[in-house]
Amino acid sequence: MSRTHVLHQATHGYREGPPGHRQPLTRCLALLSVLSLVMFSAGRAQAASVYYVDQASPNASPTGPGTASRPYLTISDALNAHPDAGVTVVVKPGVYRERVLVPASGEGSRPVVIRAQGAVTLDGADDLANSALWANSVGDVWVASSVNWEPLQVFADGVRLQPSTQPAAQVEPGRFRYVVGSGLAVNVGGGNPASHAVAVGRRAHGFLILNKQHVVIDGFTITRTESKGVEVMGSSRVIVKNNVVNLSAAGGIAAENSSYVQVYGNTVSDNNHHGILFRLGVTNSIIDVNESFANAHVGEPWATGIYLSGSPNNVVEGNRLHHNQDSGCEVQTGSNDNIVRQNVSWSNGDHGFAQLFATGTKLLNNVAWGNHTEGFSVEGNATGTKIYNCISLNRALAPESYCVYVDSSSTAGFDADYNIYWNVADQPPIKFGPTAYPNVAAFQTATGIGLNSFGADPRFVDATNGDFHLRSDSPAIDAATSAVPGWAETDAEGRFRSDDPGVPNSGAGPLGFADRGAYEYQSAVLGVGGRLSGPALSLSNAYPNPSRRSVAFMLELPAAGDVSWTVFDVLGREVWSEQGVRPGGRSELRWPLTSRAGARVPNGVYLVRVNRGDQSASMRFVVMQ
Numbered sequence: 001m002s003r004t005h006v007l008h009q010a011t012h013g014y015r016e017g018p019p020g021h022r023q024p025l026t027r028c029l030a031l032l033s034v035l036s037l038v039m040f041s042a043g044r045a046q047a048a049s050v051y052y053v054d055q056a057s058p059n060a061s062p063t064g065p066g067t068a069s070r071p072y073l074t075i076s077d078a079l080n081a082h083p084d085a086g087v088t089v090v091v092k093p094g095v096y097r098e099r100v101l102v103p104a105s106g107e108g109s110r111p112v113v114i115r116a117q118g119a120v121t122l123d124g125a126d127d128l129a130n131s132a133l134w135a136n137s138v139g140d141v142w143v144a145s146s147v148n149w150e151p152l153q154v155f156a157d158g159v160r161l162q163p164s165t166q167p168a169a170q171v172e173p174g175r176f177r178y179v180v181g182s183g184l185a186v187n188v189g190g191g192n193p194a195s196h197a198v199a200v201g202r203r204a205h206g207f208l209i210l211n212k213q214h215v216v217i218d219g220f221t222i223t224r225t226e227s228k229g230v231e232v233m234g235s236s237r238v239i240v241k242n243n244v245v246n247l248s249a250a251g252g253i254a255a256e257n258s259s260y261v262q263v264y265g266n267t268v269s270d271n272n273h274h275g276i277l278f279r280l281g282v283t284n285s286i287i288d289v290n291e292s293f294a295n296a297h298v299g300e301p302w303a304t305g306i307y308l309s310g311s312p313n314n315v316v317e318g319n320r321l322h323h324n325q326d327s328g329c330e331v332q333t334g335s336n337d338n339i340v341r342q343n344v345s346w347s348n349g350d351h352g353f354a355q356l357f358a359t360g361t362k363l364l365n366n367v368a369w370g371n372h373t374e375g376f377s378v379e380g381n382a383t384g385t386k387i388y389n390c391i392s393l394n395r396a397l398a399p400e401s402y403c404v405y406v407d408s409s410s411t412a413g414f415d416a417d418y419n420i421y422w423n424v425a426d427q428p429p430i431k432f433g434p435t436a437y438p439n440v441a442a443f444q445t446a447t448g449i450g451l452n453s454f455g456a457d458p459r460f461v462d463a464t465n466g467d468f469h470l471r472s473d474s475p476a477i478d479a480a481t482s483a484v485p486g487w488a489e490t491d492a493e494g495r496f497r498s499d500d501p502g503v504p505n506s507g508a509g510p511l512g513f514a515d516r517g518a519y520e521y522q523s524a525v526l527g528v529g530g531r532l533s534g535p536a537l538s539l540s541n542a543y544p545n546p547s548r549r550s551v552a553f554m555l556e557l558p559a560a561g562d563v564s565w566t567v568f569d570v571l572g573r574e575v576w577s578e579q580g581v582r583p584g585g586r587s588e589l590r591w592p593l594t595s596r597a598g599a600r601v602p603n604g605v606y607l608v609r610v611n612r613g614d615q616s617a618s619m620r621f622v623v624m625q
Contacts, residue, residue, distance in 0.1 A: 051078045054092035075100050075114065075122075085214070086110035088599075093118035097126065099203040099225075106214030109602075111237070114207070116219035117598065122206035124225030124248075125155060125199035131192045138169045140187050144200070147184035151176075152226045152249040153201035153272075156188045160247070160272075162298070201226045201249060213237050218600075223247050228254045229271070236260045246270045251277045251307075252295065261285040264549065268292040274307035275324065278335075282311040289318045289492075289549060296325035301349060308358075310334040318492040318518070321345040321352075322466065328371065333357040339364065342492035342518040344468045346370050352392070355382040355410075362486045365389040367468045367517050369460070373401040384413035389480040389487075391420045391458045391517045394429065402436070403429040418481045418507070419453040420516055429455055452481070452508070458517065469519045476516035483509030491520040494544040494552065498522060537612050542621035551621055552590040555610060559584040565610040567591055575601060582612075593623055 051066030053075050060073040064081060072078040076098055078089045083104035091114070100122070106112040128134070134142040154161045154176040164175035168185035171177050176186045188196045206222030209215050211234040221244040222229040229245035232238050232255040241264040245252040252268035252275045255261045261282060268275040268290060275292030278285065292305035305321030306329045308314065314335075321328035321343060328345030331338055331354065341364035345352035352368025355361050357380040367390070368375030375392030378385045385406075392403035403421040406414055411433050421429040421440055428436040430443045437443035440455040459474040461467045470476050477500050481487075487509070490496055497520055499505065499513035507514055515521050540554035555563070564579040575595055589610070593601055601623060609618040 049082065049084070049086060050088045050090060051082055052090050052092065053078050053096075055094045055096065056092065074098050079103050079112075079114070085112065088113040088115065090115055090117050091120045091220075093120055095121045095123050097123050097203070099124070099205050100207045101205075102207065102209045102212055102215055105212045106237075108214070111214040111216050111239075112212075113216040113218065115216070115598075116221075119221070120219070121221040121223060122225075123199070123223055124203040124206065124229075125153065125201045125223075128198045128200050129194045129196075131194040134186075134192050134194055136192075137185060140173065140190050141169055141171050141185055142187070142193050143168065143183050143185050144193075145183035147178065147200055149202060150178045150180075151184065151201040153224060153247070154184070154186060155199045155201075155224060155247070156186070156193060156196040158197070161186065161188075199224060205229070205231055206245070207231070207240075209233070209235050209238055211235060215239070216241070218242055220244070221246075225249065228252065229268075230254070232256070232258050232261055234258060238262070239264065241265045243267075248272065251275070252292070253277075254279070255282045255285065256280040257282070259283050259285060263287045264289055266290045268305075269294045271295045271303070272297055273303055275303070275305045275321075277307040277309075278311040278314060279307075279309045280311070282308075283313050285311075286315045286317065287319060288315070291320045293320075293322045293324060301325045304328065304330045304354075305345070305348065306330070308332060308335040308338065312336040312338065314338050316340045317342055317488070319343045320466070322347050324348045327351040327354040327377075328368070330354040330356070331358045331361050336360050338362070339486045341365050341486065341488060343367070344369070344466075344492075344518050346463065346466065346468075348372065351375070351377040353377070354379075355385055356380040358382055359413075360384040361386070362484075363387045363390055364484065364486055365480070365488070365491070365516065365518055366391075367458075367460075368392045368394075368403075369463050369468065370395045370397075373398045374403070374405040376404045378404075378406040378410045378414065380407070380409060382410040385410065386414075386484070387416035387419060388484045389418050389514075389516045390416075391422075391476060392429075393422045393424065393458065393463070394427070395424055400431075400436075402427075402431045405431045406433065408433045415449060417450040417452050418479065418516060419450060420458050420476055421453065421455050422457055423455075452506075468517065470515060470517060470521040472521070474515075474521065477521045478503045478513040478515065479506045480514040480516045481508040482511040482514050487514075490544040491515075492518040493520075494547070494549065495520050495522065496541070496543045537610065537615040537617055539608075539610055539617035539619055542608070542619055546622040546624040547593060548624050550590055550592045551623070552588050553608060553610075553619060554586055555582060555589050556586050557582055557584050557612065561612050563610060563612045565589055565608060568607045568609070569601070570605045575606070 052071040054071040062077045064072045085107040164171045164177040171187045173189040186193045204227040207230045209232045214237045216239045219242045224247045227250045229248045230253045236259045239262045243266045245268045248271040251273040252271040275295040295303040297303040303325040304327045305324040309332045327350045328348040335358040337360040339362045344367040346369040348371045352371040352375045354377045394403045423429045430437045456475045459471040461469045497514040505512040538556040563582040566577040567575045
């Protein structure tokens with residue numbers, strides 16, 4: 001939003017410890033090694049009950065019983081028939097026109113899991129692409145009398161039509177109007193609306209989770225809902241992951257008055273409100289590794305990529321936020337003490353990162369590039385804001401815009417260091433209180449703040465096309481501080497910090513070679529201080545370790561060759577494997593922490609073994625949800 005508007009809010013703390021704190025790696029490894037056998041045993045003793053949904057099956061019915069050969073017809077049929085902890089509902093490909101109200105909670109290690117298997121769409125709109133449903137009224141206006149509800153959204157050729165205030169017979173091209181007792185009048189600009197694949201909004205949500213615990217929503221496409229695509233209210237221990245959510249009449253994914261919510265790995269776009277939002281008391285939760293873009297509200301421009309309001313003590317991490325109508329990430333009123341780290345926010349309609357009426361925000365290793373106004377905006381008594389290891393590039397698309405702007409009400413407790421500021425329009429990079437400073441050195445001299453920050457081109461690989469990895473000549477390499485609360489030992493892609501031997505270390509803290517920005521430059525040194533070298537097969541340490549999203553290893557071969565690699569659980573059982581030709585030199589092996597069937601594996605200790613001919617290498621690592 002612009003500075004005259006009132007903004008929103010943020011949240012989270014990792015479950016391993018207090019908000020913003022991760023336990024030392026060695027402690028996590030030791031603890032999980034001791035507990036892994038117990039967890040595996042518990043998982044076997046309380047195996048999940050799996051039920052299938054497949055509307056395309058000729059044997060599908062509302063009564064199931066939910067086997068692969070006799071599946072349920074709808075997701076709601078399956079959940080309502082089995083409102084129990086430990087239930088997994090597997091949904092086969094198809095378009096499901098239903099609103100799923102989750103009826104039961106899971107418990108502990110037995111969550112309720114609703115998982116898409118393949119291309120599964122929850123569509124909030126009804127398909128009216130049948131010419132018999134439409135009668136010509138006047139000119140290009142057509143009426144569907146079967147629409148006996150008032151829709152918020154109507155789509156033609158995949159594009160939203162706009163509502164009309166004109167009488168039904170005078171609806172303008174590209175608009176619609178509902179009239180009680182008559183139906184829906186639509187003008188698509190010529191011809192029967194059915195020939196333009198018209199769809200009419202009807203269902204409020206894809207998924208609604210109300211006062212529930214331990215629920216997982218995984219892998220769906222959720223589109224054209226009349227309210228939010230996924231909404232979590234009054235709930236805890238809910239995970240919404242790997243979904244595509246778009247074209248909602250309100251926000252894409254929303255949580256209100258909830259705790260320990262994770263919104264992970266989703267693609268959220270083209271919603272008529274914020275892409276992802278926490279409101280009204282969301283705490284101890286995390287929004288991580290999502291892509292949120294092109295969200296835009298019709299009328300007043302306020303839609304952001306991520307928005308937090310009244311939601312303290314959360315984490316926003318590793319997200320890609322771009323081309324949203326308003327700011328990329330907005331932390332608003334009452335969303336105090338949040339950590340916002342390792343996100344990239346570019347080409348948004350207002351700020352890259354906005355703080356307003358929210359105190360104690362820590363902004364760590366973020367990248368703001370080419371947003372319409374400030375890269376980082378701190379306003380409205382947003383005191384105690386800290387900005388470290390960030391990169392802000394401002395193209396000065398708006399007058400009097402800066403890499404960093406801190407208004408006079410927000411200067412108390414502000415600190416910023418080890419940042420890179422670059423205003424390509426040769427305008428002042430920083431405004432602090434009433435003063436705009438012509439360069440970083442002038443700001444440092446006047447305020448004493450940020451003596452390790454500087455102004456320079458950060459030299460991204462391809463920022464114009466959204467690639468914010470560092471080039472080998474970037475001044476951000478080996479230049480960050482790791483001595484700040486909430487700093488992460490891995491970058492936005494889960495890679496450990498590595499020391500480029502060709503660059504002098506100018507950072508600070510326990511690791512003086514960490515990089516500024518969201519992505520760690522990958523030189524020859526990989527893993528935890530180890531180097532891949534030598535003529536034989538070589539395997540780096542696992543990263544990250546412990547792993548909760550995916551785990552990766554860097555493989556080095558002296559020449560291209562056929563490689564097989566296998567993951568075993570703590571009991572020596574094969575969990576997953578892959579085989580194929582790998583190039584000579586370095587390449588990445590990545591496992592998404594799933595079994596061959598696509599199910600998330602339990603927490604515990606695992607071993608990976610890589611084989612090439614008579615050469616092999618192995619590595620232990622930990623999986624932790």
